[in-house]
Amino acid sequence: MASQSTVEAWLTWAFSPSISAILVTLVISLLSPILIHIYLYRKAQSKELPSFLLLGPSGAGKTTLLTLFANGTPSTTHTSQEPQTALCRLPSTVRSSEDRYRSEHDTSSRSQPQFLLVDTPGHGKLRHHAVTSLTSPGSLKGLIFVVDSAATSSSAGLTAAAEYLYDILLILQKRHTHSKTSKDPTALPVLIAANKQDVFTSLPTGLVKSKLEEEIARVRQTRSKGLLDSGIGMEDANVGDEEGNWLGEYGAREFGFGQMEEHGVDVRVAGGNVRGEGEGEGRVEEWWGWVGENL
Amino acid sequence: MLDAFEILTTSGIVLWRKQYAPVSSSVVNSLINDVFIEQRGQKSNDGGKNPPYRKEKYTLRYTSAKDVGLIFVVVYQSLLHLSWVDDLLTAVRALFTKQYATELKKPHATTVNCRDFDQTFDALVRKLDTGSTRRPSEPDSDAGPVELTPPSSTASAGEDGVDDEDAPPPIPTAPQFKKPAIPQRQKQESAIVDDTTSTDITPVPTPDTSRPGTPSTASSHLLTAKAGPGKASRRARKANATAWSTSAPASSGDEGPIRKAKGGKTSAKQKRRWDADGFAADDNDPVLDYSAPAATSEPGDGERELDVNEVKAENMGSRTGKGQFVLKDLDDEVDAILASSKSSQATKETSAESSGLLGSATSRISGLFRNVVGGKTLSKQDLQQPLQQMQNHLLEKNVAREAAERLCTSVETDLLNQTTASFTSIDATIRTSMAKALTRILTPTSSLDLLRNITSTIEGPAARPYVISIVGVNGVGKSTSLSKIAYFLLQNKFRVLVVAADTFRSGAVEQLRVHVRNLSELSRREDVGTVELFEQGYGKDAATVARDAVSNATNAGKGEMLYDVVLIDTAGRRHNDTRLMSSLTKFGQLAKPDKIFMVGEALVGTDSVAQARNFAKEFVDTKGQLRNNGVGMDGFIISKCDTVGDMVGTLVSMVHATGIPVVFLGVGQHYGDLRGLNVGWAVDKLMK
Ligand SMILES: Nc1nc2c(ncn2[C@@H]2O[C@H](COP(=O)(O)OP(=O)(O)OP(=O)(O)O)[C@@H](O)[C@H]2O)c(=O)[nH]1
Ligand SMILES: [Mg+2]
Numbered sequence: 005m006a007s008q009s010t011v012e013a014w015l016t017w018a019f020s021p022s023i024s025a026i027l028v029t030l031v032i033s034l035l036s037p038i039l040i041h042i043y044l045y046r047k048a049q050s051k052e053l054p055s056f057l058l059l060g061p062s063g064a065g066k067t068t069l070l071t072l073f074a075n076g077t078p079s080t081t082h083t084s085q086e087p088q089t090a091l092c093r094l095p096s097t098v099r100s101s102e103d104r105y106r107s108e109h110d111t112s113s114r115s116q117p118q119f120l121l122v123d124t125p126g127h128g129k130l131r132h133h134a135v136t137s138l139t140s141p142g143s144l145k146g147l148i149f150v151v152d153s154a155a156t157s158s159s160a161g162l163t164a165a166a167e168y169l170y171d172i173l174l175i176l177q178k179r180h181t182h183s184k185t186s187k188d189p190t191a192l193p194v195l196i197a198a199n200k201q202d203v204f205t206s207l208p209t210g211l212v213k214s215k216l217e218e219e220i221a222r223v224r225q226t227r228s229k230g231l232l233d234s235g236i237g238m239e240d241a242n243v244g245d246e247e248g249n250w251l252g253e254y255g256a257r258e259f260g261f262g263q264m265e266e267h268g269v270d271v272r273v274a275g276g277n278v279r280g281e282g283e284g285e286g287r288v289e290e291w292w293g294w295v296g297e298n299l
Numbered sequence: 300m301l302d303a304f305e306i307l308t309t310s311g312i313v314l315w316r317k318q319y320a321p322v323s324s325s326v327v328n329s330l331i332n333d334v335f336i337e338q339r340g341q342k343s344n345d346g347g348k349n350p351p352y353r354k355e356k357y358t359l360r361y362t363s364a365k366d367v368g369l370i371f372v373v374v375y376q377s378l379l380h381l382s383w384v385d386d387l388l389t390a391v392r393a394l395f396t397k398q399y400a401t402e403l404k405k406p407h408a409t410t411v412n413c414r415d416f417d418q419t420f421d422a423l424v425r426k427l428d429t430g431s432t433r434r435p436s437e438p439d440s441d442a443g444p445v446e447l448t449p450p451s452s453t454a455s456a457g458e459d460g461v462d463d464e465d466a467p468p469p470i471p472t473a474p475q476f477k478k479p480a481i482p483q484r485q486k487q488e489s490a491i492v493d494d495t496t497s498t499d500i501t502p503v504p505t506p507d508t509s510r511p512g513t514p515s516t517a518s519s520h521l522l523t524a525k526a527g528p529g530k531a532s533r534r535a536r537k538a539n540a541t542a543w544s545t546s547a548p549a550s551s552g553d554e555g556p557i558r559k560a561k562g563g564k565t566s567a568k569q570k571r572r573w574d575a576d577g578f579a580a581d582d583n584d585p586v587l588d589y590s591a592p593a594a595t596s597e598p599g600d601g602e603r604e605l606d607v608n609e610v611k612a613e614n615m616g617s618r619t620g621k622g623q624f625v626l627k628d629l630d631d632e633v634d635a636i637l638a639s640s641k642s643s644q645a646t647k648e649t650s651a652e653s654s655g656l657l658g659s660a661t662s663r664i665s666g667l668f669r670n671v672v673g674g675k676t677l678s679k680q681d682l683q684q685p686l687q688q689m690q691n692h693l694l695e696k697n698v699a700r701e702a703a704e705r706l707c708t709s710v711e712t713d714l715l716n717q718t719t720a721s722f723t724s725i726d727a728t729i730r731t732s733m734a735k736a737l738t739r740i741l742t743p744t745s746s747l748d749l750l751r752n753i754t755s756t757i758e759g760p761a762a763r764p765y766v767i768s769i770v771g772v773n774g775v776g777k778s779t780s781l782s783k784i785a786y787f788l789l790q791n792k793f794r795v796l797v798v799a800a801d802t803f804r805s806g807a808v809e810q811l812r813v814h815v816r817n818l819s820e821l822s823r824r825e826d827v828g829t830v831e832l833f834e835q836g837y838g839k840d841a842a843t844v845a846r847d848a849v850s851n852a853t854n855a856g857k858g859e860m861l862y863d864v865v866l867i868d869t870a871g872r873r874h875n876d877t878r879l880m881s882s883l884t885k886f887g888q889l890a891k892p893d894k895i896f897m898v899g900e901a902l903v904g905t906d907s908v909a910q911a912r913n914f915a916k917e918f919v920d921t922k923g924q925l926r927n928n929g930v931g932m933d934g935f936i937i938s939k940c941d942t943v944g945d946m947v948g949t950l951v952s953m954v955h956a957t958g959i960p961v962v963f964l965g966v967g968q969h970y971g972d973l974r975g976l977n978v979g980w981a982v983d984k985l986m987k
Contacts, residue, residue, distance in 0.1 A: 067312060079410060082313065129336055222751065226748055231787060232975070
């Protein structure tokens with residue numbers, strides 16, 4: 005076979021002690037580490053942008069919020085199945101924390117900082133996406149937990165939101181407890197965005213907050229009495245004790261978001277709506293403001 | 300007609316859509332929930348054709364482009380039989396992914412500027428729409444508030460085109476022409492513009508199926524470039540002729556006037572005969588065959604009818620010629636797309652063979668290299684062997700074959716044509732994908748918080764006891780599991796009534812009595828809840844016993860409730876014993892349990908899947924609807940998990956077969972050996 009003999013000839017040459025073969029080998033051996041380095045360097049993004057994570061039950065308006073932040077107008081959306089990352093830029097009306105000490109009249113060019121917004125599916129079966137993005141290392145700056153203020157007026161909707169929020173807050177609390185022993189904890193602030201304030205049946209922001217707190221207290225109560233799960237003895241066995249699994253102030257009857265501060269989680273509740281009555285016109289300034297503060 | 304067409308990403312953003320009628324967003328949402336997330340009622344489809352999904356009065360058809368993460372959905376009324384929408388989906392998928400490939404592949408893309416897709420889509424619909432075969436019973440459904448072009452205006456548009464035949468074409472008033480020329484529904488007028496091949500009352504916009512005719516050389520300067528579409532649609536029509544042969548000519552009689560209005564040579568046409576399929580019988584008549592090169596300037600009249608519109612609107616402006624050119628290309632392209640999709644369905648992928656020894660050697664070496672380094676695009680062959688290994692691995696873990704196959708298929712569709720991440724081998728990629736699939740299957744849609752449910756039921760103004768019943772085949776550990784649940788409830792200070800509704804197997808009542816005695820001894824010592832046994836001996840109807848027990852727990856409506864939770868033990872039955880199984884239905888309807896749990900064994904060699912299915916389907920309410928959102932039962936208790944080690948595949952098989960979540964695991968002989976399911980733990984064991 006012709007091709008076989010070609011291979012053979014080529015191999016013979018490659019192993020022969022001729023100058024050209026040596027040179028070629030030399031060049032390859034010198035170049036390959038450089039090339040590999042360049043390849044890897046390109047892959048690893050030179051500078052990681054700060055990112056925020058969008059969480060919340062299905063239908064709360066996360067994806068709509070993402071498109072609004074990224075493009076300026078909300079898109080039509082359906083239930084998400086996959087996470088989605090978008091590059092957003094802080095609008096010029098919002099001042100980021102970096103600009104805090106800048107004079108109002110400073111006209112020197114000031115570029116609004118960019119950040120990544122990560123949307124996660126809220127469907128019960130797909131929340132592992134949210135948990136993995138939450139626990140994976142990255143320059144996560146904060147969480148935005150979106151709730152549908154209209155749905156929280158029904159008990160089922162309220163429970164769904166509270167249970168999810170409870171899980172997330174517990175993860176954050178455990179993260180904090182863990183990191184206390186090792187490195188310094190990166191405190192992650194949480195914004196609870198009471199969305200859909202435009203809807204007639206929606207609860208006002210203050211009520212959303214207190215209802216969520218009440219419900220979380222109830223969830224906490226039953227969770228503490230619930231069955232152990234089969235995962236006992238897995239990774240986080242060391243915090244398997246009762247106190248480590250209790251969200252907020254241990255033993256307290258009432259739950260308030262203030263209790264999370266002790267665990268390095270700053271919770272803020274702010275209302276708004278992504279979509280408005282008339283086409284477009286949402287009210288999201290408060291949320292932008294929060295993002296600006298935490299950038 | 301169509302109600303809506305949507306193109307959305309897997310992350311839920313609608314990139315492009317066209318609504319002919321307002322369709323509630325919940326319709327598409329439930330498609331996503333049921334088919335894509337819960338993967339319910341989906342057959343393994345290798346041909347690429349998905350079964351239609353029905354919701355409310357709509358039928359939804361869909362297809363997806365995995366590599367760019369897009370889903371294409373058509374919504375139309377179930378009354379209509381639109382057999383051409385499959386072709387539409389295929390064509391739109393191919394065209395859209397091609398046209399916007401670069402934008403879609405951009406990282407962080409959340410919108411795609413696809414305004415101009417409107418035109419492509421309209422052209423596609425016009426080309427492919429062959430009408431609908433309507434079920435005769437239904438008088439009318441509508442195309443919705445579409446921007447209807449009244450026939451008169453269409454006709455005048457046509458006349459305009461003819462009038463202006465020698466004059467320079469008018470400048471279009473608006474660059475974006477009126478939405479589609481598609482649903483030209485002319486109800487009030489007998490002059491039907493589009494001579495569709497369908498029989499229905501509502502004329503369906505299918506200009507392309509009209510036979511060519513009415514040569515009008517004079518207007519050729521307007522239409523020259525349209526020859527392509529005319530030709531192609533003709534071809535398409537021929538191709539389709541056999542497929543849609545159910546429809547019959549409808550409007551041939553009405554064609555005279557309209558054609559006259561368009562200034563065509565009507566005389567030639569009136570002589571034409573129609574065959575049963577709605578096509579001109581003398582189709583091959585040389586005079587009429589305008590697809591011949593010599594006559595390229597004369598497109599079909601239906602085609603022209605719309606073309607005039609189009610030419611006026613868009614092609615005559617600054618983009619003269621270009622739009623037409625695109626459309627011409629499009630036509631050929633669509634034909635090619637459809638042909639290739641058909642042929643690929645017919646002939647199952649013949650594996651491409653690399654040519655030559657050297658070629659195969661290098662490709663293999665680079666393949667190995669890429670396998671290590673990553674960045675390999677996965678083909679079917681690459682996946683086949685590792686997937687087979689994965690399937691065997693799952694089978695070893697005691698996952699039922701059916702479930703293992705489905706999981707592997709879903710992993711395959713997930714990964715096909717994907718590129719592996721850097722420094723990730725194919726095996727590792729498959730493992731991650733499989734772990735994800737398993738997590739999704741095992742994670743319940745909404746988690747069960749039994750204590751909360753009980754508390755909210757037994758409190759408040761409408762307080763009543765919470766009823767749980769346990770079913771299962773013989774000897775799987777029903778009574779043991781029931782006692783474990785009772786113990787758990789007692790720890791939470793509930794008053795529990797255990798009901799011996801197994802009035803069939805001798806010794807069943809005595810066995811429960813022993814459990815109850817132990818439990819009440821335990822709870823007395825620990826000073827927690829109270830437990831009692833309710834029994835009426837053997838031989839009585841289980842459903843009646845259960846009902847009596849519940850009314851006993853409520854104190855027959857007189858004052859205080861006596862018990863908080865009623866736990867009903869039922870007789871074990873073979874799942875293929877139809878007589879005993881059917882009594883479960885009555886039991887479910889009479890006792891009205893809040894929760895029905897089925898106990899299944901984790902042991903190897905039980906036909907768990909068939910068991911689960913047969914039990915689930917018995918629990919229908921009086922309306923014939925399956926309980927709990929159509930899944931029948933509320934959860935599985937998998938017993939004897941401590942005896943199987945890592946082989947916890949039964950969990951997957953049962954959930955897969957029924958969509959019912961696993962809520963508890965029995966992990967030992969003691970009353971306290973009941974656990975909730977930790978999905979991470981189970982997936983870990985399965986992937987080990
Ligand atoms: N009236 C009103 N509707 C809103 C608002 N925000 C979102 N919606 C609507 O709520 C629905 C759900 O929004 P999505 O963004 O898809 O919800 P999601 O949180 O991404 O849901 P999942 O992807 O399933 O987790 C959409 O139909 C939105 O149009 C709002 O502020 N007001
Ligand atoms: Mg979403």
